[in-house]
Amino acid sequence: EVQLVESGGGLVQPGGSLRLSCAASGFTFSSYWMHWVRQAPGKGLVWVSRINSDGSSTSYADSVKGRFTISRDNAKNTLYLQMNSLRAEDTAVYYCARGSQVGATPTDYWGQGTLVTVSS
Amino acid sequence: SYVLTQPPSVSVAPGKTARITCGGNNIGSKSVHWYQQKPGQAPVLVIYYDSDRPSGIPERFSGSNSGNTATLTISRVEAGDEADYYCQVWDSSSDRVVFGGGTKLTVL
Numbered sequence: 001e002v003q004l005v006e007s008g009g010g011l012v013q014p015g016g017s018l019r020l021s022c023a024a025s026g027f028t029f030s031s032y033w034m035h036w037v038r039q040a041p042g043k044g045l046v047w048v049s050r051i052n053s054d055g056s057s058t059s060y061a062d063s064v065k066g067r068f069t070i071s072r073d074n075a076k077n078t079l080y081l082q083m084n085s086l087r088a089e090d091t092a093v094y095y096c097a098r099g100s101q102v103g104a105t106p107t108d109y110w111g112q113g114t115l116v117t118v119s120s
Numbered sequence: 121s122y123v124l125t126q127p128p129s130v131s132v133a134p135g136k137t138a139r140i141t142c143g144g145n146n147i148g149s150k151s152v153h154w155y156q157q158k159p160g161q162a163p164v165l166v167i168y169y170d171s172d173r174p175s176g177i178p179e180r181f182s183g184s185n186s187g188n189t190a191t192l193t194i195s196r197v198e199a200g201d202e203a204d205y206y207c208q209v210w211d212s213s214s215d216r217v218v219f220g221g222g223t224k225l226t227v228l
Contacts, residue, residue, distance in 0.1 A: 044206065044219060044220075044221050045155070045208075046219065047216070059215040095162060103210060104210040104212075105151070105153055105208060105217060106153040106165055106208070107153070110162040111162065
């Protein structure tokens, strides 16, 4: 059974940093592209970032480029999102999602999400 | 950047057919995926590559994609189908994944 479990969310002050983790199991993690997607309270889904299967290629939404860094450790079956210079508008539930083996989409499995709140 | 446009809401009576559209420039040339999200839950893939259904998704869910519009069709709508629905594409030219704004399906 495919499982994705996010952790690392919480309350952080504006300008602060946070690192999210996503522990994967039930599939060959190193074969799949992976994503972070966020959802602000009461709002829609917004794609944040993706990384290819071996970690050699990444892409970011313009709203987080230069502040967030996606990475993965295939030996530990774990996906990360390092978030720096956090802003109030980064407040959201952050989901990790599994992409395809040959490209970014579809994102066929999702974790339950971890809430990040940026507030003073 | 590529934009996907969905109607904010669609209402349908039980047993009828719901159609949720997703508009985008020449979207017919892209692969469209659809997600269902119920309150407090993670999204679930219901249609991928325009019209394929993952295992466990009822045959009542179908999709099509042509020209500037992709459509998710839900036949014989049930109360349990009430949810938010999102379309998604990968814009390979910009290497960005794009979601539509979402459509709230209300079962009357």
